[in-house]
Amino acid sequence: MxxxxxxxxxxxxxxxxxxxxxxxxxxxxxxxxxxxxxxxxxxIARHSCGETTSYNNTYFVNPSFNSTDSGTGACTLTVNRVNTSICQLRLNFIDFQLAQPDVDGNCNVDFLAVSPSSTVPRICGSNSGQHMYLDVDPLGGPVRVTVDRSGIAMNRSWIIQVTQITCDSRDTAPSGCLQYYTTTSGIVSSFNFNSSPTPSSGTGQIAGLDYGVCVKMADGYCGIIWETNSASGTNHTFSLTNNADAIDKDVLGSPAAATTGMDCNTDYVMIPGGTDDTGVSNDRYCGLGFPNSVTSTMKPFTLYVHQDSDEANDAGNRGFSLRYRQITNC
Ligand SMILES: [Ca+2]
Ligand SMILES: [Ca+2]
The missing domain is CATH 2.20.20 (Anthopleurin-A)
Structure with missing residues (x-):
């Protein structure tokens, strides 16, 4: 069989x-x-701390799966490749509820780590619905996926589907893309976007990120439009730099609160070849708002995310939630 x-x-x-x-x-x-x-x-291959799998689509779950855990310590799943032609793993965060980052966005209480991998950043907080791709050496050793939990008491849970992708698969993401979307439209949010930082908790953003989000160009399409995700129910849909707690709530998230170009040098998203709806071209976007839309025809379709190591001049930042759609008229 x-x-x-x-x-x-x-x-x-x-x-x-x-x-x-x-x-x-x-x-x-x-x-x-x-x-x-x-x-x-x-x-179903369902595994938890200290276990090893040799099956595709293994679900890495917290020890009290289907309920939450308050335990601490490192919890590692060891993943063996199902054969010698596996080039990528996809981590699908069906459920991901870990401790929030500190006031500077550092994941120093809880974090997810993958080894060996130079591309997977440390993330923490709330990331259900997110995913990551990592390139692996088809002939390399096992990959270890670790959820590390420190002392604070809280209820944690996770369900991480680990999919193995063969080198010749149509599902392979372009090498180096941490996230990959294959639909003609969709929503891309920063990690831990769904947090609700308070003035005392500081930030929802995760520090020290530098990654690419790639979108597969569909047949017959030639460009991509990025817009704020107005359906997200918050005007925090784009808060990358500055003090989100101090700005007029009617301005927060709007084009008037956007910062662009080389004024973005701490936290920003980069859309190569981006031109906004008023005809102004910029690669970098930050601040507390986003233009009505930013269009690019540069291929491959990629959004880069840069987060520096702290939130020195920022407060109440949540990151971004952007909607994209591919276009045929360029
Ligand atoms: Ca920030
Ligand atoms: Ca920052």
Whole structure:
């Protein structure tokens, strides 16, 4: 029986591997529905601290999965490649609730770390719905995914789906892209965007980030438009620098509060070849607002995110939530 992926009957851990029932049991998996015309079971690989997996679509969960944990310490999943032609892993954060960063955005209480990887940044806070890609050496050793939790008492939970992508797959992200979107429109938010920083907690932004968000150019499309995500229900949809607690709430998030160009030198997003709706061209965007729209025809479609190491002159920043759509008239 070929080890193909299958759809489980579970509403959260939805992808499994089709295996003979005895193999599923032997691997520590959980059978969830049948496959191969009833000859196999759809086997969910669900693992937690200190465990090792050799299955695609393994779900790395907190120890008290389906409930929260208040325990501390490092929790590591070791991932072996399913074969010698795996070039990327995708980490899908179905659930991700860890401690918030400190007032400067540093993840020094809790953090997620991946080794060996030079591209995956330390993140923490609330990141459900986010994802990351990392390039791996097809012939390299195991990859370790670690959630490290320090002393503070809080309820933590995580469900991280680890997908293995073969080198010749159509799903491979361009090398070096931390995030990759393949639809013609969508929403891209910064890590921990959903936090609600208070003046005392400081920031929702995570410090020390430098990554690219790539968007796959669809057939027949030639450009991409970035706009603030007005459906997010907050006017904090773009707060990267300066004091968000001090600005008039009617101005916050609007083009009038945007900062552009070389005035953006601490935290900013970069849209190569960007031109706003008033015809002004800039690569860098920061401040407490974003233009009505920024269009670029430069390929590949990429948004870069830069966060420096602190929030020295900033307060109440949440990061960004931007909506993109590809266009055919360039
Ligand atoms: Ca900031
Ligand atoms: Ca900063």
């Amino acid at each position: 070929q080890r193909s992926t299958c759809n489980t009957t579970d509403s959260t851990l939805t992808v499994g591997t089709c295996l003979p029932s005895t193999d599923c049991n032997r691997s520590g998996g959980r059978s969830s529905g049948t496959c191969a015309r009833g000859f196999g079971v759809c086997c």
